[in-house]
Amino acid sequence: MPPLDPDSPRSLYLQLADRLAGRIEDGTYGAGDRIPSVRKLRDQFGVSLTTVLEACRVLEDRGLVQARAQSGHYVRPRRPPLRSEPDASEPPGEARRVDASLAVKLNLGIGNPQEPTLGAAVQGPELMPVAALNRLLGHVLRHQPAACHSYDAPPGSPVLRRSIAQRGGDAGYAVAADDIVITSGAKEAVYLSIKAVTKAGDTVAIESPAYYALLEVLASLELRALEISSHPRHGINLDHLAGVLASRPIAAVALVSNFSNPTGSCMTDAAKRRLVGLLERHEVPLVEDDVYGELVYDGPRPRAIKAFDRRGLVLYCSSYSKTLSPGLRVGWAVPGRYQNEVELLKLVVNQATAVAPQLALAAFLDSGGCDRHIRRVRRMYRDQMASMIDAVERYFPDSTRLTRPEGGHVLWVQLADEVDAMDLYDAAERVGIRIAPGPMFSPSDGYRNFIRLNTGFPWSETTERQMATLGRLVADRSG
């Protein structure tokens, strides 16, 4: 086999895993065969033992090989995925007022976010750099007390905006610090962005299912939602969206581009480019929420739609809630041509985001700590997702279908038609298990036989027990 490419952006261990996977795919190594030993691979490819071991771990996670103690790695018998994924959604074709009361009610009853939960899309403390951030918070409070205890003003801390601008390249967009508005989390960025481009009564096209907090925003701004068919792997259906844009006034499009919530779908670059072309043709702004893009399991981080935006029509929104800490409440918007409107709204709504978290995060980003942390947690999220998929396959009835996200930490599960997710939610809550029922993600009470499971915590006996119980509750309700 030709040598690995040390200059490639893809890590050596992934290149090696891909090579070996290729040999398994083409039948060079068949079911039951032993792949070359770790030492042999090290010598053959001139890489470290750790790189080889990491590559083998990836192959194990992909279900291609199985490690046998003292003996090596053996090719697993092929088994087709046990469960198929849900079909692309078919939402109702009419724009409607949004009733987000269910989303609000369940969001308020989020429970203790520190405890492992299958419900809220939160992550365990093990997946956050809590100690490092605490140290930096203490440091900025001690050394910059005047700044930390004063009013700030939009667009927010220049040092943080500079760090964010430098990292924009990872997501493929090149912006200056002055193009960024710091917000209190991505949720605020989405709220301000949507408010900046709409007025009450307007229609916003959204993916379906949609992140429930987006529905809360649309409801509170008295906007109508038009749900667009979406695929659980590739996201919004652009043919459907193109038809809608051509046929009626749409004030804005809003979606989660990478590892969406609840489906985990991720748009391809080609789709992102085509979407920007559609927006340009119809002069329609897009509110892009990209809080999960950094949490890709393998390979480079997927690009933002903003990366393809030449005319400032994309209002990009993200935060450090999923990667570093939701409690610090630091997010940002890159509002493009709507910069002034978003800055003004930020000032009106809450003046500014707290200064100490902004400075602490800027220091963490500049130290390289963020990159190291994200590299570490990507693997944890990958393993947690694999364990959750495995548990659904073991405990849920055969009729269950599920997505296979390649990043983020939510799994979208379709149950048999006769299972009512709200009834399941109540039954699960009675035994101390929280889930997110499908109707939360729909303005039209859809997805009644769907649930979303959170995979943000390391796998534990409690999660295993909860999944076994949940599987029984689902089976009791399935025909």
Ligand SMILES: Cc1ncc(COP(=O)(O)O)c(C=O)c1O
């Ligand atoms: C898609 C999406 N956007 C935004 C948020 C919230 O982000 P923040 O806590 O930064 O407001 C979440 C949290 O679950 C989310 O899933």
